[in-house]
Amino acid sequence: MLDxxxxxxHPEQVRRAIRAKQLPEAxxxxxxxxxxxxxxxxxxxDLEAKQAVRNAASKEIGARKRRxxxxxxxxxxxxxxxxxxxxxxxRDASLAEQxxxxxxxxxxxxxxxVPYGESEHDNVVVAEHGERATADGALPHWDLPLxxxxxxxxxGVTLTGAGFPVARGAGARLVRGLAAxxxxxxxxxxxxxxxxxxxVNAASATATGQLPDKEGQMYGVTGGFYLIPTSxxxxxxxxxxxxxxxxxxxxxxxxxxxxxxxxxxxHGKEVRGLNRVHxxxxxxxxxxxxxxxSYGALESMTETAEALLVELGLPFRRLLMxxxxxxxxxxxxxxxxxxxxxxxxxxxVSSISNMEAFQTNRLGTRARSGGAAGRGRTGPVHTxxxxxxxxxRTIAALLETGQRPDGTVExxxxxxxxxGSNVLA
RNA sequence: GGAGGGUUGGCUGAGUGGUUGAAAGCGGCGGUCUUGAAAACCGUUAGCGGGCUCCGCCCGCUCGGGGGUUCGAAUCCCUCACCCUCCGCCA
Numbered sequence: 001m002l003d004x005x006x007x008x009x010h011p012e013q014v015r016r017a018i019r020a021k022q023l024p025e026a027x028x029x030x031x032x033x034x035x036x037x038x039x040x041x042x043x044x045x046d047l048e049a050k051q052a053v054r055n056a057a058s059k060e061i062g063a064r065k066r067r068x069x070x071x072x073x074x075x076x077x078x079x080x081x082x083x084x085x086x087x088x089x090x091r092d093a094s095l096a097e098q099x100x101x102x103x104x105x106x107x108x109x110x111x112x113x114v115p116y117g118e119s120e121h122d123n124v125v126v127a128e129h130g131e132r133a134t135a136d137g138a139l140p141h142w143d144l145p146l147x148x149x150x151x152x153x154x155x156g157v158t159l160t161g162a163g164f165p166v167a168r169g170a171g172a173r174l175v176r177g178l179a180a181x182x183x184x185x186x187x188x189x190x191x192x193x194x195x196x197x198x199x200v201n202a203a204s205a206t207a208t209g210q211l212p213d214k215e216g217q218m219y220g221v222t223g224g225f226y227l228i229p230t231s232x233x234x235x236x237x238x239x240x241x242x243x244x245x246x247x248x249x250x251x252x253x254x255x256x257x258x259x260x261x262x263x264x265x266x267h268g269k270e271v272r273g274l275n276r277v278h279x280x281x282x283x284x285x286x287x288x289x290x291x292x293x294s295y296g297a298l299e300s301m302t303e304t305a306e307a308l309l310v311e312l313g314l315p316f317r318r319l320l321m322x323x324x325x326x327x328x329x330x331x332x333x334x335x336x337x338x339x340x341x342x343x344x345x346x347x348x349v350s351s352i353s354n355m356e357a358f359q360t361n362r363l364g365t366r367a368r369s370g371g372a373a374g375r376g377r378t379g380p381v382h383t384x385x386x387x388x389x390x391x392x393r394t395i396a397a398l399l400e401t402g403q404r405p406d407g408t409v410e411x412x413x414x415x416x417x418x419x420g421s422n423v424l425a
Numbered sequence: 426g427g428a429g430g431g432u433u434g435g436c437u438g439a440g441u442g443g444u445u446g447a448a449a450g451c452g453g454c455g456g457u458c459u460u461g462a463a464a465a466c467c468g469u470u471a472g473c474g475g476g477c478u479c480c481g482c483c484c485g486c487u488c489g490g491g492g493g494u495u496c497g498a499a500u501c502c503c504u505c506a507c508c509c510u511c512c513g514c515c516a
Binding site: 041044045047048049051052054055057058059061062063065066071074075076077078079081082243366370371378 | 472474486
């Protein structure tokens with residue numbers, strides 16, 4: 001969420017941002033929020049004055065009692081003041097609750113470098129890398145017998161339902177190899193590896209922005225928990241409610257986990273095969289940075305993910321997302337899309353975003369030199385996250401790119417040691 | 426699953442209804458002393474919100490979370506979470 005004081009001081013900027021993000025329904029929330037905030041501050045002046053009276057009188061009563069004097073009259077007067085305080089406190093609490101709820105409805109502000117746009121058609125291709133193989137009869141992965149065997153969607157239907165592929169044999173080995181390869185590369189780039197819980201509570205899901213509005217995209221489990229839609233959720237929540245040591249920033253984390261997404265109502269060609277599934281593996285990067293360093297970190301995270309695609313020999317392009325296609329929590333976001341020769345289209349394999357302080361405001365995460373025991377005021381912290389990379393579409397591209405007439409698939413050199421062979425067969 | 430104990434400021438740890446937002450020690454910061462450092466000594470040292478005559482002052486909230494009793498709660502009651510010990514169970 002945005003800082004309430006910032007909203008209060010720059011309501012027009014927030015209004016423009018909401019429009020740019022194509023989220024007009026948030027305009028009403030903003031108006032209601034400004035009203036409630038004003039009302040609460042007025043009410044608080046009342047409340048605090050009454051509290052001050054009560055506190056002073058309580059001290060006086062204490063002093064008199066210690067001197068052995070009576071204080072019945074004062075105590076009688078305070079009965080009334082106290083019930084008035086209670087009444088005002090209740091009103092304040094309900095206003096606060098209202099404000100908190102409205103605050104969650106206000107999206108993040110787009111960074112000034114983000115182009116205005118209404119939909120995905122307005123995203124900007126900022127770079128393209130690698131030679132796209134010309135369509136020489138390359139098959140989409142769902143038509144490759146080998147791919148169907150290594151990533152068995154039929155078996156998944158039996159076990160669970162559509163969209164839960166079963167990786168087997170060399171396919172399972174490929175997943176394990178990719179994970180090891182990605183994690184090794186990120187370790188070298190300074191990312192600490194995390195194995196987080198795959199189930200989180202509502203507070204965690206709220207802090208990173210999945211709740212309250214995107215509950216339908218997650219799988220809930222008994223106990224009020226949710227299966228993680230991305231390891232961004234548990235990893236970012238690692239520092240919920242904490243004061244970080246500013247001198248230790250940036251903190252860089254990576255995690256290899258399955259991700260669970262309902263993706264309700266998606267059907268058709270775009271979601272065939274491995275293009276969109278309900279459970280998939282992903283290696284994620286998360287950073288906590290100083291505010292002035294977060295945009296540098298966004299570039300370097302993006303370059304880290306791109307380097308993986310270069311090494312895998314997969315042609316890709318980088319898109320700068322426009323205001324309208326960016327999402328609720330992001331200030332700036334790049335997507336990396338890999339070329340799928342069998343489908344002759346681009347597939348999104350990574351999304352790298354700067355959330356600025358939007359998540360840390362919800363998390364209650366601050367930073368200060370010396371950490372919690374340090375001196376001086378606490379300052380804001382920015383968070384970023386990005387995939388490096390999402391597995392199913394990366395695998396789809398690898399299978400389609402490496403396919404050979406004999407039905408086997410050639411692997412890029414960089415994977416040979418991790419997978420233990422040069423070809424999938 | 427059963428029984429008991431606990432959760433206080435960056436840390437250790439006092440504190441069972443009244444100037445306690447919280448003793449003391451450690452750590453941190455500033456200073457005195459010193460060629461420098463250490464030691465010693467003096468001072469200082471929470472977060473959040475609001476207000477103002479805004480380089481500082483004032484008010485309020487916060488002693489695991491929430492609720493209650495009371496003129497007044499870190500202190501009493503209820504509830505939830507977490508931690509520890511013992512027993513059981515599982516591996």
